[in-house]
Amino acid sequence: MSPCQIYNTSSTSTLTNATFTSNTATSNGGAILNTGSNITLNNATFTSNRSNLAATTGGGGGAIYSIGGNSTINTATFNSNTATSDGGAIYNTGNNFTPD
Numbered sequence: 001m002s003p004c005q006i007y008n009t010s011s012t013s014t015l016t017n018a019t020f021t022s023n024t025a026t027s028n029g030g031a032i033l034n035t036g037s038n039i040t041l042n043n044a045t046f047t048s049n050r051s052n053l054a055a056t057t058g059g060g061g062g063a064i065y066s067i068g069g070n071s072t073i074n075t076a077t078f079n080s081n082t083a084t085s086d087g088g089a090i091y092n093t094g095n096n097f098t099p100d
Contacts, residue, residue: 043075
């Protein structure tokens with residue numbers, strides 16, 4: 001597991017009025033790593049989060065890395081999030097993704 005703010009696996013989570021600032025993961029998902037889960041974000045702010053791993057081995061989703069499950073984002077702001085590989089703000093694969 002990477003040292004991200006939230007590691008969500010095999011569950012259902014809803015976050016409202018959440019702020020994620022200056023988080024760094026040593027692999028994927030600087031603020032949120034979501035695997036095989038359902039996550040809903042309402043009015044979230046992501047600022048200066050980073051996934052920091054060699055591009056050849058991962059490092060995707062500066063703010064959010066989501067694989068499997070369903071992701072719903074209702075009103076979110078992304079500022080200055082970075083990744084060493086794919087998805088400076090969001091890396092999404094193998095799931096349903098619904099942005100508002």
